[in-house]
Amino acid sequence: MITSSANPKVKQVVQWQTKARERRSAGVFLTEGFKMFEEAPEELIREVYVSESAAGKAGSREMLSNKLEKVGYETVTDELFVKMSDTQTPQGILCVMRQPQYSLKQMLQTKAPLLVVLENLQDPGNLGTIMRTGEGAGITGVIMSRQTVDIFNPKVIRATMGSIFRLPFLYVDSLEEAIREMHDNGIHTYAAHLEGKKYYDSFSFREGTAFLIGNEGNGLRRETAELAGDYLKIPMEGKVESLNAAIAASLLMYEAHRQRNSVGMD
Numbered sequence: 001m002i003t004s005s006a007n008p009k010v011k012q013v014v015q016w017q018t019k020a021r022e023r024r025s026a027g028v029f030l031t032e033g034f035k036m037f038e039e040a041p042e043e044l045i046r047e048v049y050v051s052e053s054a055a056g057k058a059g060s061r062e063m064l065s066n067k068l069e070k071v072g073y074e075t076v077t078d079e080l081f082v083k084m085s086d087t088q089t090p091q092g093i094l095c096v097m098r099q100p101q102y103s104l105k106q107m108l109q110t111k112a113p114l115l116v117v118l119e120n121l122q123d124p125g126n127l128g129t130i131m132r133t134g135e136g137a138g139i140t141g142v143i144m145s146r147q148t149v150d151i152f153n154p155k156v157i158r159a160t161m162g163s164i165f166r167l168p169f170l171y172v173d174s175l176e177e178a179i180r181e182m183h184d185n186g187i188h189t190y191a192a193h194l195e196g197k198k199y200y201d202s203f204s205f206r207e208g209t210a211f212l213i214g215n216e217g218n219g220l221r222r223e224t225a226e227l228a229g230d231y232l233k234i235p236m237e238g239k240v241e242s243l244n245a246a247i248a249a250s251l252l253m254y255e256a257h258r259q260r261n262s263v264g265m266d
C-alpha cells in the first residue's frame with residue numbers, strides 16, 4: 001500500500017490532474033469512479049489506484065474484482081487518495097489511461113459521416129456534454145481547433161460519462177484545411193450562425209454532414225463561418241439571441257439523427 005505523499009507515483013498523478021502539458025507529454029489522461037473503470041477499454045488502462053476503503057467494496061463485485069485483478073492495481077490510503085483525486089467526494093478508484101489516437105482520414109472514410117467541428121470552445125462542461133450527446137445522437141466524430149479546451153481536462157472527462165472511450169475526436173492545427181478536406185470528400189458543412197436565413201430542420205443531413213459550432217461568447221470566426229456550405233439558424237422566441245453551445249449542437253445532432261432514422265421520409 002502507498003502511504004506517503006512523497007511517493008513519486010502520487011506526485012505524478014497530482015501533476016496529471018492539474019497540468020495539461022504534463023498529460024500531453026506523457027500521452028495520458030485520468031478517469032475516476034467505478035462506472036468509468038468498468039467502461040474503460042483494458043488496452044488503454046495504464047495504471048489503477050484504489051483507496052483502502054474502496055478496495056473492500058470492489059471485492060464484493062465479482063465482475064469489477066475480476067477486471068481489477070486482470071489489469072492490476074495499487075492500493076493507497078484514503079487520505080492520499082483524496083489528494084490524488086479531482087472530485088469532491090471520491091469513489092475510491094482512479095485510472096491512468098493512454099490517450100487514444102484518431103485521424104481525420106479515418107473519420108472521413110465512414111459512410112455518410114456525421115461530424116461536429118468545434119472552434120475555440122472554452123467550457124469543459126460544454127465539450128463533455130457535446131461528446132456525450134454526440135454519442136447518443138450517433139455522430140461519427142468531433143474535430144476541434146487547438147484553442148478548444150483540453151478534452152482530457154478532468155471536468156471534460158466526467159461530463160462525457162464514458163463517451164471519451166468510444167467517440168473518435170481530433171485536434172487539428174488548421175480548421176480551414178480540415179473543412180476543405182471535408183468538402184473534397186463530399187461532406188456538406190453547416191454553420192450555426194445568426195446570419196442564417198433558414199431553420200435547421202429545412203436542410204437534409206442524410207449525406208455526409210458537419211456542423212460548425214463556435215466559441216461560447218464570440219461564435220465562429222468570420223473566416224471559419226465563410227467556409228461553410230450553408231448557414232442555418234435555430235428558432236428563437238422572446239429576447240433570447242443565442243443558445244448555449246452544447247444545447248445548439250445537441251439540437252442539430254438530434255435533427256440529423258431523426259432524419260437518418262426516420263422511415264419513409266422524402
